Amino acid sequence: MRDAKRAAEYLFDEIGGIDDSYIAAAQSARRSGGVTFRRAISIAAAVAAVFMIAVLAMPALVTRNFDKVQSDDAVNAETSVNNSESKPDTQLNAPLEQLLAATGDMFSVIGEANLFDGRAKLIWQDRQSGKRYEILLTRSQLAQIDKLIKHGRRTENIESEMLIWVCYGDGRVVSPCLEYSEGNVGYGSLFDYLPEVVPTEELINYIDIIIGQHT
Amino acid sequence: MEDFAIVDLYWARDERAIYESDAKYGRMLHSLSYSLTSSNEDTEECVSDTYLAAWNNMPEDRPNYLGAYLSKIVRRLSINRFRAEHRQKRGGGAERLIDELTECIPDTWDVTADFENGRLRSVLNSFIGSLSEQKRNVFVLRYFCSKSVSDIAYQMGFSEGKVKTILHRTRLELKKLLEEEGLPI
Numbered sequence: 001m002r003d004a005k006r007a008a009e010y011l012f013d014e015i016g017g018i019d020d021s022y023i024a025a026a027q028s029a030r031r032s033g034g035v036t037f038r039r040a041i042s043i044a045a046a047v048a049a050v051f052m053i054a055v056l057a058m059p060a061l062v063t064r065n066f067d068k069v070q071s072d073d074a075v076n077a078e079t080s081v082n083n084s085e086s087k088p089d090t091q092l093n094a095p096l097e098q099l100l101a102a103t104g105d106m107f108s109v110i111g112e113a114n115l116f117d118g119r120a121k122l123i124w125q126d127r128q129s130g131k132r133y134e135i136l137l138t139r140s141q142l143a144q145i146d147k148l149i150k151h152g153r154r155t156e157n158i159e160s161e162m163l164i165w166v167c168y169g170d171g172r173v174v175s176p177c178l179e180y181s182e183g184n185v186g187y188g189s190l191f192d193y194l195p196e197v198v199p200t201e202e203l204i205n206y207i208d209i210i211i212g213q214h215t
Numbered sequence: 216m217e218d219f220a221i222v223d224l225y226w227a228r229d230e231r232a233i234y235e236s237d238a239k240y241g242r243m244l245h246s247l248s249y250s251l252t253s254s255n256e257d258t259e260e261c262v263s264d265t266y267l268a269a270w271n272n273m274p275e276d277r278p279n280y281l282g283a284y285l286s287k288i289v290r291r292l293s294i295n296r297f298r299a300e301h302r303q304k305r306g307g308g309a310e311r312l313i314d315e316l317t318e319c320i321p322d323t324w325d326v327t328a329d330f331e332n333g334r335l336r337s338v339l340n341s342f343i344g345s346l347s348e349q350k351r352n353v354f355v356l357r358y359f360c361s362k363s364v365s366d367i368a369y370q371m372g373f374s375e376g377k378v379k380t381i382l383h384r385t386r387l388e389l390k391k392l393l394e395e396e397g398l399p400i
Contacts, residue, residue, distance in 0.1 A: 004317045004320045005313065010335065011339075013294065015339060016291055017336045018336075019344070023280065023355060023359055024282055026356050027243065031370070
């Protein structure tokens with residue numbers, strides 16, 4: 001008889017008579033540890049998502065590190081020159097101080113700064129002469145400076161000829177030459193400090209733009 | 216409750232045997248029956264008839280694997296119910312499985328003869344025993360337990376593609392074996 005369908009029915013029936021141990025083994029069979037295929041897919045999807053986030057964030061990280069490397073090179077070059085001449089490290093020629101020093105008396109000398117008038121300000125003071133100058137900042141300028149001020153590159157044993165502060169108008173005071181942290185936020189006064197970081201080129205350029213808008 | 220303890224209840228004619236059987240294997244039996252009958256009503260009747268058959272068959276029988284024993288009974292009953300009610304129809308779980316098994320049938324095989332003399336069952340048991348554990352489990356889950364490919368894949372931790380491949384290759388191996396057996400026309 002060559003009726004395959006009927007033969008298959010017999011075959012199907014006879015499968016019902018196989019040894020009980022085979023049936024019991026199959027019914028109790030489970031994946032042997034490890035990760036199921038479906039779980040593996042889920043894990044792979046999660047890993048892929050993390051990878052994509054890292055890839056998208058990479059340009060920002062590279063830019064920051066590139067700035068850091070460039071700043072490192074500049075400071076290292078400066079340091080090596082200074083060391084070779086046995087002079088103390090200084091930020092006298094640091095770009096931001098140079099920029100502000102170049103304004104000369106373009107801006108009015110101020111006395112005591114009002115830090116609670118609700119108006120954001122950039123204030124800098126010549127250590128030697130004690131002269132203090134300020135530029136009023138708009139809310140957006142303050143926000144941008146606040147963003148850029150957090151990316152300074154750490155440095156050590158740098159003296160400076162100038163003190164620079166950013167004042168929020170509500171009493172808070174920070175410096176672009178200090179590491180941005182809770183411990184470096186002053187309140188109600190312009191404080192003296194030893195520089196910890198070198199401001200980024202982006203911040204310096206932005207302040208240059210602000211200065212240009214006031215002149 | 217362990218299988219041997221439930222079987223002891225059957226032997227002791229203690230009706231708790233039915234309750235304990237249902238508690239331990241009821242879901243599995245319902246699932247197997249429904250996959251063949253595709254009817255809740257038929258499934259309920261087949262599972263109930265299974266417990267009745269087990270009650271009637273024990274004591275005489277003392278199965279080592281109660282789950283497999285009950286599964287054989289419900290499978291038999293479900294196939295008969297399906298054939299009785301769907302003789303003129305096509306489709307359904309059993310129909311699909313039978314269609315798959317046509318791949319295993321050699322062109323020159325008179326299966327009726329071997330079915331009647333019990334040789335087919337013997338060949339099947341030898342064949343299934345010769346399979347790897349993985350292939351055997353997949354084959355039994357599909358053609359005895361009537362589980363879907365996706366359910367087998369989930370249980371075994373495989374992709375559905377892997378399950379289909381295993382089944383296809385196993386069917387071909389079975390066909391080759393049946394041909395090699397040199398069964399009469």
